[in-house]
Amino acid sequence: MKRNLSLALACSVVLASFGAPSVGRSASPEPVIVNRGNPLFRDRFTADPAPLVVGDTLYLYTGHDQAQGDAMFDMRDWLVFSTKDMKTWTPHAPIMNVKDFKWAKKDAWASQTIEKNGKFYFYAAVEHDDSRPGKAIGVAVSDSPTGPFTDARGSALITNQMTPDGKHSWEDIDPTVFTDDDGVTWIAWGNRDCYIAKLKANMTEIDGPIRKITPPHFEEGPWLHKRGDLYYLTYASLDRATQTDEHVSYATATSLDGPWTYRGELTKSAKNSFTIHPGIAEFRGQGYIFLHNATLTVGDQGGAVGRRAVTVEYLQYNPDGTLKPVVQTEAGVSVPPPPAN
Numbered sequence: 001m002k003r004n005l006s007l008a009l010a011c012s013v014v015l016a017s018f019g020a021p022s023v024g025r026s027a028s029p030e031p032v033i034v035n036r037g038n039p040l041f042r043d044r045f046t047a048d049p050a051p052l053v054v055g056d057t058l059y060l061y062t063g064h065d066q067a068q069g070d071a072m073f074d075m076r077d078w079l080v081f082s083t084k085d086m087k088t089w090t091p092h093a094p095i096m097n098v099k100d101f102k103w104a105k106k107d108a109w110a111s112q113t114i115e116k117n118g119k120f121y122f123y124a125a126v127e128h129d130d131s132r133p134g135k136a137i138g139v140a141v142s143d144s145p146t147g148p149f150t151d152a153r154g155s156a157l158i159t160n161q162m163t164p165d166g167k168h169s170w171e172d173i174d175p176t177v178f179t180d181d182d183g184v185t186w187i188a189w190g191n192r193d194c195y196i197a198k199l200k201a202n203m204t205e206i207d208g209p210i211r212k213i214t215p216p217h218f219e220e221g222p223w224l225h226k227r228g229d230l231y232y233l234t235y236a237s238l239d240r241a242t243q244t245d246e247h248v249s250y251a252t253a254t255s256l257d258g259p260w261t262y263r264g265e266l267t268k269s270a271k272n273s274f275t276i277h278p279g280i281a282e283f284r285g286q287g288y289i290f291l292h293n294a295t296l297t298v299g300d301q302g303g304a305v306g307r308r309a310v311t312v313e314y315l316q317y318n319p320d321g322t323l324k325p326v327v328q329t330e331a332g333v334s335v336p337p338p339p340a341n
């Protein structure tokens, strides 16, 4: 989070439907949102996208920006949308409210859901109550990717007190979860510092030490994924000298134990938004990177730091495994991807 913000925190392939409403929520119990390009969803503000592929469906979990006027963040619940083709999306009921974590005060911040042993585990950043001050990470569980999710522990999985040498009270945010080929699930998270740990098989306890793996320019929003033999740690990065808006950078490794090799910047900043927050998925043989910007206006509320909107672009690889630069566009994936090489 940018320093001045940190203080405050102390913190549709186009279906040729241009001109037609993109959202038909009131028309049927299973409304459909047509992908007209970016931003993806235009009837509400969404942020911090986290994709999950289950069979022939991609589920996209998002935060829900509700800030009014000049307020910074007002995020109370988490949303999920699904698609089978990246052309039409179905919005589902909110999967959880921050108050469903009884030990949390507020702030339904970034999340990620993972499937394990037939259940779905939802990891999310929130503000802990005064018994464990600071940001914390909770875990909830459901039998369905669309929820409802219930708190799996009745207490935080990760608290600010578990990373005592951290630089501030909101460092324990933005969980990313990844299951390696041996079946062990890892969790990484952080703001300013990036941490990684293993999860026990029950998915609700940390297993062993928490290690710091902070890559260059790390700010927040880590995302773990693997392609072939290479592991990727993609994250929101900040040039602290200029304190401009976040970009996305990434590092790679041949093991989740590291060492991680910094690979440079993947994107520039998101229009009108200090934050950008990557989420990555391979779906039907195509790579995608979900981000957000703040270009959407809903009613009398224009895009702002606390009124963001999720976008998606193709993610493409070079033959050596490095990632091709990504540009946030208005067309997004409503047009075919550029040739692979």
Ligand code: FUB
Pocket: 047, 048, 063, 073, 109, 110, 125, 173, 174, 220, 221, 275, 276, 277
């Ligand atoms: O949405 C709230 C916070 O802003 C997230 O936790 C960060 O990644 C940034 O997007």
